[in-house]
Every structure is written in C-alpha cells, then in structure tokens.
Amino acid sequence: MKANMKAKKWLGQNFLKNKITLREIADAAEISSRDTILEIGPGHGELTEILASRAKKIVAVEKDADLIRLLREKFQKQKNVKILQGDILKFHLGYSDEFLGHSGRYKIVANLPYYITSRFLRIFLSDKKLRPALAVLMLQYEVAKRICARPPEMNLLALSVQAYGRPKFVKKVSKKYFSPEPKVDSGIIKISEISDRWFKQNDIAPEKFFEILQAAFRQKRKMLRHSLKKFPIPEIFSEKRPQELPLEDWKKLINYRD
Numbered sequence: 001m002k003a004n005m006k007a008k009k010w011l012g013q014n015f016l017k018n019k020i021t022l023r024e025i026a027d028a029a030e031i032s033s034r035d036t037i038l039e040i041g042p043g044h045g046e047l048t049e050i051l052a053s054r055a056k057k058i059v060a061v062e063k064d065a066d067l068i069r070l071l072r073e074k075f076q077k078q079k080n081v082k083i084l085q086g087d088i089l090k091f092h093l094g095y096s097d098e099f100l101g102h103s104g105r106y107k108i109v110a111n112l113p114y115y116i117t118s119r120f121l122r123i124f125l126s127d128k129k130l131r132p133a134l135a136v137l138m139l140q141y142e143v144a145k146r147i148c149a150r151p152p153e154m155n156l157l158a159l160s161v162q163a164y165g166r167p168k169f170v171k172k173v174s175k176k177y178f179s180p181e182p183k184v185d186s187g188i189i190k191i192s193e194i195s196d197r198w199f200k201q202n203d204i205a206p207e208k209f210f211e212i213l214q215a216a217f218r219q220k221r222k223m224l225r226h227s228l229k230k231f232p233i234p235e236i237f238s239e240k241r242p243q244e245l246p247l248e249d250w251k252k253l254i255n256y257r258d
C-alpha cells in the first residue's frame, strides 16, 4: 500500500527519511516516560515510532485518510499511540481536552507541513487551552531562522513567538533527507517555556501587543516615530526601526505613558 501511495503535495507531504535526524528531533524534545506528546502529521509513522518508545502517550493527528489506514494498522498493538484523523488547525474545536489533558503539560513534536506554519503557531501559542509546555518543530530553514532572530534582524514572527516562549535553533536539515525532495532546506527549532507569563507579568494585553507591532512592521523601513504616530512612544525609540528592538524594548514602548 505504502509503495503505491503518491505523496500529496497539497498536504505538504515531504517525508523525512533520515533516521539520525528523526532521532535528533526526538532528542531535542527531552522526552521522559511521563510525557504526553502531540505529533502533527505522522505521515508513515517513522517519527511516531521513536516517540512511542520514549513517551507515556502519543496523540498523532493526521489529515490524510489514506495514511490513517496505514498508521492504524502499524500501531494496532501499541497501546500508547492514539491515531486521530483530522485537521490540526481545527483540533481546538473538538477533542483536545479529552486526549491531551490540561494545557501546558504536554509537548508537541512535528515535522510540520509547511503550509500551516503561521496558522499553527498562532493557534497553539495563543490559545491558553491548547498551549503546550514545549514544541520541537521542523520548519522551512528560512522560517526557522526568522523565528530565532535577534536585533537588528527582528521581525513580527520572531517577536510573536518570543513573547510566548524561548525559541532555539537546533539544526539545519538538508532537503536531500526528504522524499519527495522539497525545493528548500529545513531547520529544527525548539520552543521551550511556552506560556503567557510575559504578557501577564508586564500587564500587556496580547491584542495591544499585536496592534502596535503590526503597525510598526507594516512600514518596517520607517522610524518608529513615523510608523507609530498614533501611539505615545519614549523618545529613545523614536529614531529606531522595528527590527532593531528586542522584546524587552517593546515592553517599555507598549507600557510607556506620556
């Protein structure tokens, strides 16, 4: 069955064939026998197998019905693996509580289908019922690097992720390790300490944070005194451009009162 099955491009199906890299993804998640793991897009179940040998429970959500059949067969006897068919972007609407327990207590491990990256991050970082404690993700190399950026190369995606957790670039992975081979290389990142603590401790509403950041990055070549005309900002930031400010400076800027 597997041999005849053609990869579905529209589902981002680039299967990782390199065993060492599969193990490195699992290693980065520092899995213990008490962990519950949500795997997104298990594909043929190669990564799932490794995760299942290390964790207490794996919940693997796959959208492709053809792969679901194969996965159910493969993990039939493995009691700690639960295969669910569905779209991970709709997971929050259904059964997340039932399978994962409380948010903040489980880990996400995924070789993500690239077309869902931004929507996936938005949902799983901002929804407090879904937020994991840690996520290890294989992403497009450029996107992985962008998320881990530092000043003067900050960007909206990096700040959005860094406000909720600590992203770390783990490793570049050659496109040669995938089948079918994608156009670009990939990168593994690990986001630890995921929570909304930064917002709470600094008394910043996420809506306000994103409103100001979007206004600044919409005109990223302009100095903040121009792009943020509508908002009072401290003098020290007025000649800066948004990519020059680390998260801690955005805290000062957002909490500034005239």
Ligand code: SAM
Pocket: 011, 012, 013, 014, 015, 016, 017, 040, 041, 042, 043, 044, 045, 046, 047, 061, 062, 063, 064, 067, 086, 087, 088, 089, 111, 112, 113, 114, 116
């Ligand atoms: N984990 C496998 C591996 O490492 O080789 C497959 C990774 S492949 C990049 C992405 C997988 O995600 C595919 O199996 C694809 O069918 C699945 N997928 C695509 N969109 C999805 C979605 N919205 N929800 C859940 N799974 C999805």
